Amino acid sequence: GEDVEQSLFLSVREGDSSVINCTYTDSSSTYLYWYKQEPGAGLQLLTYIFSNMDMKQDQRLTVLLNKKDKHLSLRIADTQTGDSAIYFCAGGSKRSGGYQKVTFGTGTKLQVIP
Amino acid sequence: EAGVAQSPRYKIIEKRQSVAFWCNPISGHATLYWYQQILGQGPKLLIQFQNNGVVDDSQLPKDRFSAERLKGVDSTLKIQPAKLEDSAVYLCATQAYDLGTGGSEQFFGPGTRLTVL
Numbered sequence: 001g002e003d004v005e006q007s008l009f010l011s012v013r014e015g016d017s018s019v020i021n022c023t024y025t026d027s028s029s030t031y032l033y034w035y036k037q038e039p040g041a042g043l044q045l046l047t048y049i050f051s052n053m054d055m056k057q058d059q060r061l062t063v064l065l066n067k068k069d070k071h072l073s074l075r076i077a078d079t080q081t082g083d084s085a086i087y088f089c090a091g092g093s094k095r096s097g098g099y100q101k102v103t104f105g106t107g108t109k110l111q112v113i114p
Numbered sequence: 115e116a117g118v119a120q121s122p123r124y125k126i127i128e129k130r131q132s133v134a135f136w137c138n139p140i141s142g143h144a145t146l147y148w149y150q151q152i153l154g155q156g157p158k159l160l161i162q163f164q165n166n167g168v169v170d171d172s173q174l175p176k177d178r179f180s181a182e183r184l185k186g187v188d189s190t191l192k193i194q195p196a197k198l199e200d201s202a203v204y205l206c207a208t209q210a211y212d213l214g215t216g217g218s219e220q221f222f223g224p225g226t227r228l229t230v231l
Contacts, residue, residue: 004156042118042205042222043157088156099145099169100209102220104156 002026002091004105011111018076020108022089025070029091032065033102034074037086046074046087076110084112116140118223120206126229132194135226137206139187145169145209147220148181148191152202160204163189196230203227 003025012018024032030051035043049056049063049072056063062075076083089105119138127133139146144165149157160179162170165186174181178197183189193200203225 040224042224043207043220044222045219048219090156095169099162099164101159101162101170102147104149104158106154106156 002029002093002103004089004091004103006087006089006105006108008106009109009111011113012079013113014079014081016079018074018079018083018110018112020074020076020087020089020110022072022074022105023070024072024089024091024103024105026091026093026103027067027070028093030094031092031100032063032072033088033090033092034061034063035088035090035104037088037107039085043088079110079112081112081114084110086110118206118208118221120204120223120226122226123224124227124229126231127196128231129198130195132192133196133228134190134192135204135206135228137189137191137208137223139189139206139208140210140221143208143210143221144186146183146189147205147207147209148189149205149207150202151205151225157205160191193228196228198230201228201230 033048034046060077064073086107088107092100092102146163148160151157160174161181163183166183181191205225206223207220209220
């Protein structure tokens with residue numbers, strides 16, 4: 001099955017950029033997702049990228065995909081204290097029948113220092 | 115639109131007891147997932163339904179866990195008997211069926227935090 005790995009912790013100062021990295025093993029992943037989880041809450045989709053794309057920008061978020069190295073990153077520009085949360089990388093692979101299987105990483109805890 | 119509803123939000127039981135969790139998906143979402151999220155880890159898929167049929171239950175400990183999705187809408191996840199290592203947050207997620215692209219957003223409920231003493 002797929003493995004998705006992330007660094008456990010990242011600390012940045014408010015106003016700086018944050019970069020959260022992720023590596024995955026399944027080359028057949030068709031979608032790669034970034035989810036945000038705040039304390040006591042479920043996961044919220046931030047953004048996703050198709051595997052045939054290299055980059056996607058969405059307001060303060062930039063996703064970079066290096067398919068050759070199976071490396072995904074999420075850059076948050078002008079990081080705010082409200083961005084403090086756990087960020088999960090996830091890979092989605094299409095299975096027979098058209099259904100999607102999603103495998104989540106271990107999560108990166110982002111701490112934003114005022 | 116209303117989100118994914120789960121109940122209860124919290125449950126404390128003793129080992130060897132039974133427990134059940136309930137999930138009400140977003141209307142019209144054909145795919146429903148149950149995940150187990152142990153503290154400090156990412157969600158791990160337990161079971162995936164497409165309408166009322168099971169698509170994947172390969173990581174469900176079937177000797178103690180069971181799940182059903184009657185009429186392809188609400189779902190229940192049961193643990194009987196519970197073990198200490200079952201302490202976790204149980205997340206329900208639903209997704210609109212997308213045969214063409216094979217992927218779309220999963221909407222997560224707030225989860226049920228289970229503590230087994």
